[in-house]
Amino acid sequence: xxISRRTFLKSSAVAAMAMGITTLxxxxxxxxxxxHQGKVIDCHAHLTHRNRxxxxxxxxxxxxxxxxxxxxxLCCSILTPQRPAAPAxxxxxxxxxxxxxxxxxxxxxxxxxxNPGYGLESLDEIRRCVExxxxxxxxxxxxxxxxxxxxxxxxxxxxxLRVPILHHASHSHYFVEDQPRMxxxxxxxxxxxxxxxxxxxxxxxxxxxxxxxxxxxxxxAPSVLLDTSGSVTDDGTMEMAAAVLGAERLVFGCxxxxxxxxxxxxxxxxxxxxxxxxxxxxxxGLLRRRNG
Amino acid sequence: MIVDVNAYxxxxxxxxxxxxxxxxxxxxxxxxxxxKAVVSSAAAITYRNAQTGNEExxxxxxxxxxRLIPLAVVNPSYAGWRDDLKICHEQxxxxxxRLYPKWHNYELSSPCCRELADxxxxxxxxxxxxxxxxxxxxxxxxLNVPDVPLGEIVQLVKACPDARFxxxxxxxxxxxxxxxxxxxxxxxxxxxxSRLSALLADEFEQLIANLGAERLMFGTxxxxxxxxxxxxxxxxxxxxxxxxxxxxxxNAAAWLRL
Numbered sequence: 099x100x101i102s103r104r105t106f107l108k109s110s111a112v113a114a115m116a117m118g119i120t121t122l123x124x125x126x127x128x129x130x131x132x133x134h135q136g137k138v139i140d141c142h143a144h145l146t147h148r149n150r151x152x153x154x155x156x157x158x159x160x161x162x163x164x165x166x167x168x169x170x171x172l173c174c175s176i177l178t179p180q181r182p183a184a185p186a187x188x189x190x191x192x193x194x195x196x197x198x199x200x201x202x203x204x205x206x207x208x209x210x211x212x213n214p215g216y217g218l219e220s221l222d223e224i225r226r227c228v229e230x231x232x233x234x235x236x237x238x239x240x241x242x243x244x245x246x247x248x249x250x251x252x253x254x255x256x257x258x259l260r261v262p263i264l265h266h267a268s269h270s271h272y273f274v275e276d277q278p279r280m281x282x283x284x285x286x287x288x289x290x291x292x293x294x295x296x297x298x299x300x301x302x303x304x305x306x307x308x309x310x311x312x313x314x315x316x317x318x319a320p321s322v323l324l325d326t327s328g329s330v331t332d333d334g335t336m337e338m339a340a341a342v343l344g345a346e347r348l349v350f351g352c353x354x355x356x357x358x359x360x361x362x363x364x365x366x367x368x369x370x371x372x373x374x375x376x377x378x379x380x381x382x383g384l385l386r387r388r389n390g
Numbered sequence: 391m392i393v394d395v396n397a398y399x400x401x402x403x404x405x406x407x408x409x410x411x412x413x414x415x416x417x418x419x420x421x422x423x424x425x426k427a428v429v430s431s432a433a434a435i436t437y438r439n440a441q442t443g444n445e446e447x448x449x450x451x452x453x454x455x456x457r458l459i460p461l462a463v464v465n466p467s468y469a470g471w472r473d474d475l476k477i478c479h480e481q482x483x484x485x486x487x488r489l490y491p492k493w494h495n496y497e498l499s500s501p502c503c504r505e506l507a508d509x510x511x512x513x514x515x516x517x518x519x520x521x522x523x524x525x526x527x528x529x530x531x532x533l534n535v536p537d538v539p540l541g542e543i544v545q546l547v548k549a550c551p552d553a554r555f556x557x558x559x560x561x562x563x564x565x566x567x568x569x570x571x572x573x574x575x576x577x578x579x580x581x582x583x584s585r586l587s588a589l590l591a592d593e594f595e596q597l598i599a600n601l602g603a604e605r606l607m608f609g610t611x612x613x614x615x616x617x618x619x620x621x622x623x624x625x626x627x628x629x630x631x632x633x634x635x636x637x638x639x640x641n642a643a644a645w646l647r648l
Contacts (some may be wrong), residue, residue: 156590163589166626271531307527310405330525331584331615334408356589357626361619 136374139381140164140359142264142302142327142351143172145198145206147179147191160354161202167360169352170378173264174198175209175237182241185219188212192223196231207385209237209264214249221255228259234385235262235297244281244289253293260388262297264325268306269315283312287319294321297384302353304328304362309335313342320347323380327351331358336366336376345372349381393642394419394617395518396558396582396609397427399450399458400443402523403436404530409613412450412458419457422617424610425639426457426648428518430488432614434463435523440494441474448482459646460484461518466506467496475506479513485646486516486556491542492535493523498546507546511553516645518582519543521560524614540566547579554645555579559611561586564596571600580641582609588623595628603633607642 143160146153164172176191177183183191188211195208210227212220227233236256242249244265256263268274269282286300300316303309305328316322324339326348339348345368352359363373399410409418410432419427429451434443440463451458462478464471464487478484487510491498498519510517522537529535540560544567547555555578563569563581583606586594597606608624610617624634642648 159590166589167622268527270527271529272534305527309528329585330528331611331619332405332524333613333616334406354590355587357587357622358619361622362616364622365616365618 137170137378137382138168139171139173139350139378140169140327140352141173141299141349141381142325142353143174144354145174145176145195147176148194149179157198157202161205163356164205167356169360170205171207172202172205173207173209173234173351173381175211175264177211177237177239181213181239182215183211183213183239185213185216185223188220189223192227192233195233196227199232208233209235211237211239212252213241214238214246214252215241217248217251220252224252224255224259228261233261234388235264237264239266240277240280243279243285245285246279249289250292253289253296257293257296260297262299262323262384264299265301267301267312269311270307282306283315283319283322283324286322287316290319290321296321297387298322299349299384300324302328302351303339304330304332304335304358305353305355310338313339316347317342323347323349323384325349325351325353326362326376327353327355327359329353329355329358331362333365336362336368340366340368340372340376345369345375346380348376349384350377391425391639391643392423392608393639393646393648394424394427394610394612394620395556395607395642395646396520396584396611397429398432398612398614399429399447400431400433402432402614404524407432407613412454415613416454416457418612418617422621424617426459427612428459428461428485428642428646430461430463435490435493439468440465441470441477444474444478444482444484455483459648461486461488461516463488463490464506465490465494465496466502467494467500471502471506472509475509475513479515484515486510486518488518488520488558490520490523492538498538498542499549503546504549507550507553511550514647516554516556518556518558520558521585523559540568543579544568544575547575551576551578553578556582556607556645558582558609559585561593564593564600569593569597569600577601577605580605580607580645582607583623583637584609584611584615584620586623588626594623598629598633603629603636604641606637607645608638 146156178187198206210233267281431443431447434440444462462484567573588594610620
């Protein structure tokens with residue numbers, strides 16, 4: 099049984115967004131929700147790597163989950179199972195993302211995933227995907243801390259192409275041994291001071307360790323947006339993020355924790371207007387910058 | 391009716407909680423359509439003497455017993471726990487216990503814990519065990535409290551077949567005998583849904599298929615958690631209304647004699 103957008107919006111006091119956006123693909127046809135002009139955009143989703151025999155079914159389930167929750171667009175990447183990712187491996191992932199953009203036209207938008215440690219190959223791949231295949235942004239994971247100079251050319255190209263970078267991030271009060279080059283909100287703030295014109299998204303506040311620390315670390319980095327995704331459903335997260343950063347800096351995401359992602363937005367003590375911004379308006383604003 | 395078997399009142403040592411007083415929690419419950427909540431002291435998780443948390447809870451919910459059902463946090467490795475249990479049951483009228491073996495530094499297999507489980511069973515009390523309190527990635531620099539391994543729960547439910555356990559804040563049950571069909575375990579435990587996936591991997595529906603809807607109970611983890619993610623799980627759950635009613639309230643009502 100699906101939850102209709104009407105039910106969701108009524109229960110969360112979020113009315114249909116009225117942004118009048120028509121430049122992106124139309125919403126899915128399978129939803130039982132009534133049509134409306136705005137888009138609900140999940141800024142952080144993943145398709146399944148094809149080393150899993152069930153990848154096609156799992157991709158379909160993601161679309162079905164989005165249907166049930168009233169999510170129009172999923173901004174997706176595919177990561178390599180083994181990291182650091184070599185060029186052939188991240189190119190392969192991006193080829194599959196491009197294929198999914200065709201298979202789920204109007205639902206899936208692509209992030210180009212690269213490993214900045216392979217500088218020239220990454221820059222070539224970003225141009226191939228963004229300029230040639232309509233990808234909407236860049237996904238960076240944990241191969242390099244975002245303040246590592248090897249990342250700078252990637253940021254400079256993102257600025258040139260006017261696309262956002264969604265950066266994996268977390269802050270724990272211990273050393274995360276399996277992610278020694280993890281970035282956190284402080285690193286992203288530092289990167290934003292170096293490149294204030296870059297469109298940076300700090301990944302999954304609700305799956306990234308001490309979320310209070312991260313929100314405070316980003317306070318004075320106004321160009322960094324914060325992705326609301328993750329599995330942690332701590333009460334108060336959205337309210338603190340909106341109070342400290344402003345609702346215009348929050349972008350809705352699930353990172354595959356679907357009911358957690360949508361549930362926390364529904365629950366948050368925020369105005370209808372702020373929820374509209376978070377659910378899609380802010381991300382749409384980023385995507386529109388591509389066209390000037 | 392909706393009964394939340396996973397709720398709390400009071401302060402938590404490492405994060406400010408909203409809606410952690412009875413009046414505020416009831417207001418939140420009204421807003422979300424939750425009729426009753428099974429509550430224990432959040433402060434008792436880190437108080438050395440957990441009983442003081444139970445005393446705070448009893449005072450806080452006085453006058454709200456129609457909707458807030460108390461559970462006692464009892465640490466069987468701490469002096470006087472038998473007295474605490476008696477007071478909590480006979481004076482405070484608790485419906486059961488919440489156990490924190492990793493926070494209170496004892497083993498579920500220890501003789502003191504087995505004695506507590508037996509004593510609770512004799513009194514007709516349920517025993518709920520939060521697999522975790524918070525996501526460990528956000529833990530304080532002061533401590534590192536692991537989740538309760540599901541394997542330790544398996545041993546406990548086997549060893550205490552007459553006890554009734556409610557497992558909170560867990561997931562991954564389908565990878566353990568606890569969530570598997572024909573597991574040979576007594577049907578003396580129920581699983582609360584707040585961390586189960588309800589879409590994609592969909593452990594929620596797998597558990598219903600494997601164990602039956604009688605073994606699942608609605609819970610939110612409020613006020614640690616937003617209640618809406620758990621409510622959404624029920625809304626998207628693809629089972630009949632009879633099974634949903636069991637999960638929403640009937641199973642909890644039967645176990646807790648509400």
